[in-house]
Amino acid sequence: MLKSIALVVTATTLVAFSTVHAQTSAAATPPNDAQIAQIVLTADTVDVDYGKLAVKKTKNAEVKAFAETMIRDHTAVNEKAAALAKKISLTPEASETSKSLESNGHKELATLKKMHGAEFDKAYIDNEVSYHEAVIGVLDKTLIPNAKNADLKALLESGKPIFESHLEHAKQLQKSLNK
């Protein structure tokens, strides 16, 4: 009897451990090239949408110029990414990462829509700082190391100085808005 209880406990523990292990490994599964392409496209589109809203709402010339640069640059990166996907016959594929990027983007956009004037400017720029920091982090830790196709990897690597330039630009605006 004791023996059988011990057996059941061991079995249950094993099952529990393996389930946890399966879950963590599923979450940490590196994205494939098709998923990486979709993450890039979604990340760019989200920032273009923030920019379009800012161009409509802001009265601050510097914030407007920044938002226009975001639209211009992220659209250019997206066009390049779409052209590359076509060239290497890669169909972008949704993943947990791209889905959460999209839903978080929609939420943030809804929040920003309710704001006006200086309050909007500050919230928009604060979000741009944290958003670009997050995107650079994902690019460094997940996208660049996991990209298999050399052209895709090169595109991601050339995207990095662009996002870093945007981050610096946003940080400078953040400082001037907080004065």
Place this chain on the structure above:
Amino acid sequence: MSHPTLKHDRQGADYGEEQDAQNLHAAIESEEHDGRITIKPFSLWVLVILGLAFFFAGFFSARNGTHFSAASVDSGNPPLLESTLPAVEPGAHSASAVQAAVADANTPAVVHVAMKNMKFDPAIIEVKSGDTVEWTNEDITPHTATATKFDSASIASDKSWRHTFTEAGDFPYACTFHPDMKGVVIVK
């Protein structure tokens, strides 16, 4: 699944060994072969003849080379100096470089600046009055080269824009899209 691979590897190894043995055998054979023909004094002659041939070939090609360029000078395109200019590195100290530099003062040059990784490269350039600067966008995103005296407007990826500087001075400029992207053209 792993067995066939293993077998394949082993086969490869066996084949390699066999081939090595064959090569070794062939090498021994050829050594014996050479010994019998006594090729050594002959190979010395071959070396001498080849050496002379190379010497004369070099000599004549050098002569022809100078002759050829002299001929092209005689037949003469009018902008002679322009054709010799790009070969001369700025700052070189040979007699011809000095000569070219003297001529350089009157010959407008095109100086290239790349827009790459969100920077102007090189960020600071020195040119002569009359020189043209060409900016080429090697990034994905559009850029501009904008100062109070000149403005490229948007330069798309892989496109270029030129501006000729006719007055001396320092011209700081920037990309209007990316304020951190700055450069200076110094016109002497």
